[in-house]
Amino acid sequence: MTCTTALITVTSHVTLPIQPQLSRRLQRTPPSPPPAHSRHHASGYAPNGGYAQVQYKRNLPARGFKPVYYMIGMHMIMAYGFYKYFHGAREQRELAREKMWSRLHITPLLQAEEDRDQVRRHFADQARANELLGSDAKVYNSDRFVRPTFAYTPASVTQ
Numbered sequence: 001m002t003c004t005t006a007l008i009t010v011t012s013h014v015t016l017p018i019q020p021q022l023s024r025r026l027q028r029t030p031p032s033p034p035p036a037h038s039r040h041h042a043s044g045y046a047p048n049g050g051y052a053q054v055q056y057k058r059n060l061p062a063r064g065f066k067p068v069y070y071m072i073g074m075h076m077i078m079a080y081g082f083y084k085y086f087h088g089a090r091e092q093r094e095l096a097r098e099k100m101w102s103r104l105h106i107t108p109l110l111q112a113e114e115d116r117d118q119v120r121r122h123f124a125d126q127a128r129a130n131e132l133l134g135s136d137a138k139v140y141n142s143d144r145f146v147r148p149t150f151a152y153t154p155a156s157v158t159q
Helices: 021-026 067-133
Strands: 006-009 013-019
Touching: none
Parallel strands: none
Antiparallel strands: 006 013
């Protein structure tokens, strides 16, 4: 929409004509670009094809691996550590369970060995008491068996 003249109302009953450039600025339309056939550029416009690239970085090769490879390596090391930890924890649990069951299964054997030792000591003590006292003297006023407690003393004392 182009207009050659525009009217501005200054007051309610006075109207003044204005120039087309001022009318365009009031309408806020961007200015038209220069014609495409011109080789040199006007002030304020980029040349055809744009400006040349500005080199602002040095041409140095990247140092080390890419960060993705470091992340992959870190995750692989952590996965190996978790693998070893969980297998070690499983082995420890299995060993603890085996130890508990072996103690449960060996308890009767240990109890029988202790009972044989107690019987041997009891008969040896009765033989010693019969030798010293001459008869079977009862220490307790009962017919029940009382497990004796022994205090071990060395056979020969050296000074």
